[in-house]
Amino acid sequence: MIKSRIRIILLSGSILITLIVGGIFFINPFQEQKVLKVFHAGSLTIPFEDIEFIFEKNNPNVDIQLQSAGSVQCVSKITEARKIPDVLAVADWTLIKNMPLIYQHYYIKFAVNQMVLAFINDTAQDAIINKNNFYNILRSSGFGISNPNLDPCGYRSLIVLQLAEFAYNDSLILDNLVLSHTTVTELTLDGNSTIYTPENLNPDNFITIRDKSVDLITMVKEGSLPYAFEYRSVAVQHGLDYIELDDMIDLSNANNDDFYRRVKVVRKSGVSEGKSITYGITIPNNANEFDLAALFVEFVINEIGDFILSISGQPPINPARASPYIFLPANLKPYCIEDKS
Amino acid sequence: MKKIKIKRFLKSRIFYICFAIIGSILLLFIIIAVLDMFLKQLVFNFENFKEVISDPYVIRTILLTFYSSFFATVIALLLGIPLAYVIAKYDFIGKSIIESIINLPLMIPHSVAGLLIYSIFMKEGLIGAPLKELGIVFEDNIWGIIVALLFVSMPIFLNSAIDGFKAVNPHLERVAYSLGAKNRHIFFKIMLPLSKRTIFTGSVMCWARGISEFGAVILIAYYPMIAPVFVYERFNSEGIEASAPIALFLIIICFFIFLLIYFLTKKSRQRK
Numbered sequence: 334m335i336k337s338r339i340r341i342i343l344l345s346g347s348i349l350i351t352l353i354v355g356g357i358f359f360i361n362p363f364q365e366q367k368v369l370k371v372f373h374a375g376s377l378t379i380p381f382e383d384i385e386f387i388f389e390k391n392n393p394n395v396d397i398q399l400q401s402a403g404s405v406q407c408v409s410k411i412t413e414a415r416k417i418p419d420v421l422a423v424a425d426w427t428l429i430k431n432m433p434l435i436y437q438h439y440y441i442k443f444a445v446n447q448m449v450l451a452f453i454n455d456t457a458q459d460a461i462i463n464k465n466n467f468y469n470i471l472r473s474s475g476f477g478i479s480n481p482n483l484d485p486c487g488y489r490s491l492i493v494l495q496l497a498e499f500a501y502n503d504s505l506i507l508d509n510l511v512l513s514h515t516t517v518t519e520l521t522l523d524g525n526s527t528i529y530t531p532e533n534l535n536p537d538n539f540i541t542i543r544d545k546s547v548d549l550i551t552m553v554k555e556g557s558l559p560y561a562f563e564y565r566s567v568a569v570q571h572g573l574d575y576i577e578l579d580d581m582i583d584l585s586n587a588n589n590d591d592f593y594r595r596v597k598v599v600r601k602s603g604v605s606e607g608k609s610i611t612y613g614i615t616i617p618n619n620a621n622e623f624d625l626a627a628l629f630v631e632f633v634i635n636e637i638g639d640f641i642l643s644i645s646g647q648p649p650i651n652p653a654r655a656s657p658y659i660f661l662p663a664n665l666k667p668y669c670i671e672d673k674s
Numbered sequence: 675m676k677k678i679k680i681k682r683f684l685k686s687r688i689f690y691i692c693f694a695i696i697g698s699i700l701l702l703f704i705i706i707a708v709l710d711m712f713l714k715q716l717v718f719n720f721e722n723f724k725e726v727i728s729d730p731y732v733i734r735t736i737l738l739t740f741y742s743s744f745f746a747t748v749i750a751l752l753l754g755i756p757l758a759y760v761i762a763k764y765d766f767i768g769k770s771i772i773e774s775i776i777n778l779p780l781m782i783p784h785s786v787a788g789l790l791i792y793s794i795f796m797k798e799g800l801i802g803a804p805l806k807e808l809g810i811v812f813e814d815n816i817w818g819i820i821v822a823l824l825f826v827s828m829p830i831f832l833n834s835a836i837d838g839f840k841a842v843n844p845h846l847e848r849v850a851y852s853l854g855a856k857n858r859h860i861f862f863k864i865m866l867p868l869s870k871r872t873i874f875t876g877s878v879m880c881w882a883r884g885i886s887e888f889g890a891v892i893l894i895a896y897y898p899m900i901a902p903v904f905v906y907e908r909f910n911s912e913g914i915e916a917s918a919p920i921a922l923f924l925i926i927i928c929f930f931i932f933l934l935i936y937f938l939t940k941k942s943r944q945r946k
Contacts, residue, residue: 337867348748355741359816359898370814370897378911398814398897401911416813547913 369397369625370417372407374424376446377612379570380638380645381422387641388632395625404428404485411436417619419626422633424485426613437615439660441669443634443653444612444642447585448486448493449575450476451568452560453553464578468497468506470560476510477541477549477561481517481530481598485605486546488530488598489584490562492607495519495526495596496582514539528598547571564610569646584610612647616662627662634668708925715922719915726919732904736924739900742816743884746823747877750831755873758832759861762839780829784889791822792894818895823884831880838872839865871939878935885928 373381378401385397402410404423410416412432421437423429429440450467462470481487494507504521507528511517514537518529536542541558543549550571552558565585568575580586584593586609593607614633616626632638639649654672655661661669684691715723726732761773779787795802795812802812812818842865850860866873888902896903901924908917 351741352745352748355737355744359738359741368814368897375911400896401907545910545913547911551914 367395367622367625369395369419369622369629371397371399371420371422371629372410372416372418373399373401373420373422374404374407374612375401376424376564376566377401377422377647379566380641380647381633383641383645384629384632384638387637388629392625392628397629408432411617417621418617419620419622420614420629421617422612422614424610424612425608426611427608429613429615436617436619438618439655439657440613440615440672441630441634441653441655441661441665442611442650442672443614443638444647444649445585445587446610446612446647447565447577447580447583448489448562448610449565449568449577449583450560451550451553451563451573451575453556454574462576464576465501467576467578468494468501468503468510472509474559475539475541477543477552477558478511479546479549479562480534480542480544482532482534482600482602484545486562486564486567487542488528488600488605489607489610491517491528491530491598492593492596492605493562493578493582493584495528496593496607497578498526499524499592499595500579500581511540515542524595526596528596530598530600532601564646566646569644584608587611611650623662627664630662631664631668634665711918711922711925715919722915723919723922726916727923732920732923735899735901735904736920736927738816738819738898739885739902739924742819742900743823743827743881743887745820746827746884747831747881749820749824750828750880751873751877754828754832754835755866758835759839759865761832762836763865776832777829779826784826784887785893787826788822788890788893791818791825791890795821795894812894814895814897816895816898819891819898819900822890822894823887826887826890827880827883830883831876834872834876834879835869838869838876841872842868875939878932882928882932 371381371385378399381399381401385399389395389397400407400418404425405428407421407423408428411418411421421429422443424446426440426442429437450462450471452462478490479487481491491507491511494510498504498506507519512519515534516531517534520527520529534542541549541552541561543552546561546563546567549558549561549563550567550573553561553573554571563573563575565575565577577583581589581592584607590608593609596607598605614630616623616630620626633642634649634653639651642649653669655665655669656672658666658669658671757776761769761776782790792799792813794800795818797803797806797811797813805812810817812821846864846868847860850864855863886902888906891900892903892906899907901920905917905921905924908920
């Protein structure tokens with residue numbers, strides 16, 4: 334009788350102790366910690382994790398919570414699901430600009446990215462591949478892209494190949510590399526091209542399609558895939574070799590936007606026009622921690638952020654371009670100039 | 675003579691052998707899936723595995739997963755035992771409806787469960803709004819994780835506790851009554867001790883169910899990250915190579931915990 338009572342006391346005691354110890358560790362009501370929520374594009378994960386690390390070192394009472402998603406999803410989480418982050422950073426600044434004004438007053442363009450062709454440097458062919466002959470080499474080797482219906486990197490790869498047709502006066506690049514191996518179709522009218530991507534792409538052995546561009550990385554590393562179209566940042570962060578393409582086709586130069594716009598991709602879920610890959614960041618109007626958010630954005634666009642972004646393969650825009658400049662928080666103004674695009 | 679024996683042996687067992695072969699397909703399904711990851715991560719890519727799991731953040735997410743599921747289980751235990759007892763012992767109008775309500779969280783998709791939880795516990799929600807005034811926030815908070823886990827895993831505990839109470843021989847209860855025992859004595863001295871094993875297994879299953887939950891949690895509390903959310907996040911942003919070691923680590927820990935619990939309960943079974 335007494336024995337069983339002791340056992341009950343021991344059992345409930347150990348449950349209670351576990352609850353309390355865990356509570357101190359995870360719930361911690363004693364520590365006043367501010368939380369800063371950041372919604373960001375998936376391709377910013379690695380640089381933002383580094384920035385988070387340094388920021389939290391400098392501000393120990395702040396807990397930064399990074400939430401990565403596709404850029405379009407980041408925005409719809411705010412406008413549709415009414416989740417409120419303190420900072421929003423996306424891979425396409427126009428997404429911010431197009432948000433209703435109740436959510437944002439300004440955007441800051443702070444980094445760029447570009448499409449590259451990633452590979453592992455161990456075949457003889459890699460020595461001779463360059464930005465002028467890559468499409469000829471791909472014709473014999475095969476390559477990988479991510480699914481254009483799911484991943485912006487995928488439809489951007491198609492845009493790159495179509496732009497190559499225009500730039501190199503070879504009207505068969507996309508035809509040979511993609512159209513004849515999948516159900517993707519293309520139509521050129523008045524010098525503008527429209528690419529249609531049906532839901533079932535039905536690729537053959539020549540072209541490898543995966544849901545996300547990072548999925549291709551493992552295949553390239555293992556040698557089962559010779560080349561894959563990737564963002565430069567992804568290739569750098571995963572230690573792959575890559576060739577840079579001509580800036581007329583690699584979607585890196587905002588000055589070429591008129592040329593990029595000649596190609597658009599029609600997907601089931603929407604239409605995407607070719608345009609330069611420029612990252613935008615903003616502090617939503619309804620953010621909880623306004624001052625802290627401004628401090629974080631400063632970290633992204635100051636020298637520290639610039640350095641982290643450049644070693645992550647996302648060249649920073651320096652000084653950052655903001656619009657309208659007058660709405661910027663005071664501490665960000667020195668790092669930005671008015672965006673006139 | 676010997677031949678006949680073997681023949682007879684085979685004849686008597688052929689049915690079981692066939693069933694075992696058919697059944698092993700299912701078993702292989704699990705084993706191959708786990709073994710594949712095991713080999714890829716531990717044998718061929720051990721450096722990467724070591725690097726990923728030595729990250730303190732990974733350990734923290736796993737501990738948080740265990741803790742919040744434990745917390746939810748304790749709540750289910752405290753509130754669930756009275757409910758299970760009433761359902762097991764008394765007949766009343768609408769009992770079958772209540773039993774279906776209890777099982778509802780098991781039937782609905784987890785994303786739907788998450789949506790239900792989110793809409794009542796969010797800052798403008800029915801429960802979330804008044805509690806926010808008291809300083810308890812559920813969105814992106816451990817409380818959010820706990821309520822989501824409680825919602826999806828309590829039916830498992832309740833069902834097993836109900837079965838446990840039902841399995842106690844009703845004669846014992848009647849004898850106790852006839853000897854003048856009060857209701858609370860019957861509960862604490864007879865029912866609870868006799869069904870403690872099912873209650874314990876129910877709690878473990880409830881806890882395990884909580885660890886595996888993903889869909890309901892991600893809607894209300896992306897942060898602080900529990901292991902399933904973390905695996906998903908890593909997979910989305912950095913691919914298989916970054917997420918598989920965490921997944922495998924979780925599998926290994928869970929496997930050993932359940933092995934341990936199995937032996938603990940086996941011991942108490944033998945003692946009986």
